[in-house]
Amino acid sequence: MSSDYLLKTEPSEYSFADLQRDKVTVWDGVSNPVAVKNLRGMMPGDKLIIYETGDHKSAVGTATVVSVDVCDPKNPAVKIKAGKPLAKLITLEQIKSNKLFKDSPLVRIGRLSVVPLTEAQYKFLAGD
Numbered sequence: 001m002s003s004d005y006l007l008k009t010e011p012s013e014y015s016f017a018d019l020q021r022d023k024v025t026v027w028d029g030v031s032n033p034v035a036v037k038n039l040r041g042m043m044p045g046d047k048l049i050i051y052e053t054g055d056h057k058s059a060v061g062t063a064t065v066v067s068v069d070v071c072d073p074k075n076p077a078v079k080i081k082a083g084k085p086l087a088k089l090i091t092l093e094q095i096k097s098n099k100l101f102k103d104s105p106l107v108r109i110g111r112l113s114v115v116p117l118t119e120a121q122y123k124f125l126a127g128d
Helices: 016-022 033-040 092-096 119-126
Strands: 004-009 024-027 047-052 058-069 077-091 114-117
Touching (some): 004 119, 016 024, 016 047, 047 119, 077 092, 077 119, 114 119
Parallel strands (some): 004 047
Antiparallel strands (some): 047 058, 058 077
16 A cells, blocks of 8 residues: 655755656755654655645646665665646645645644655545
8 A cells, every 4th residue: 555745855955846857866965863864764656746835835747656776774865756737836825825735744743854745645646
């Protein structure tokens, strides 16, 4: 059974457009212990929402986990493949006002860069 996650990125460092250009990348540079634990829990085929921080503060696209290398448990190497841009950007304000996210770490722990999503949360963000 696959899981869904949201990955936050600062677009000035690595944007969804960069991921689309590269097609595949290793998601790294995560230091928060809870976020690292979430990365370690990923499996190939897991669905991802890419969320851009900074000026954007919105969910912008989808991606999929290709592989997970946990040889270094403090710095798991998660390879992801670009998906599609979202038909409509979902802002942080829209997320916070949606009851689906009232207990989500995305809202409760703002600094968390890798956030698990329920299937309903993923569908809302992906526009499914």
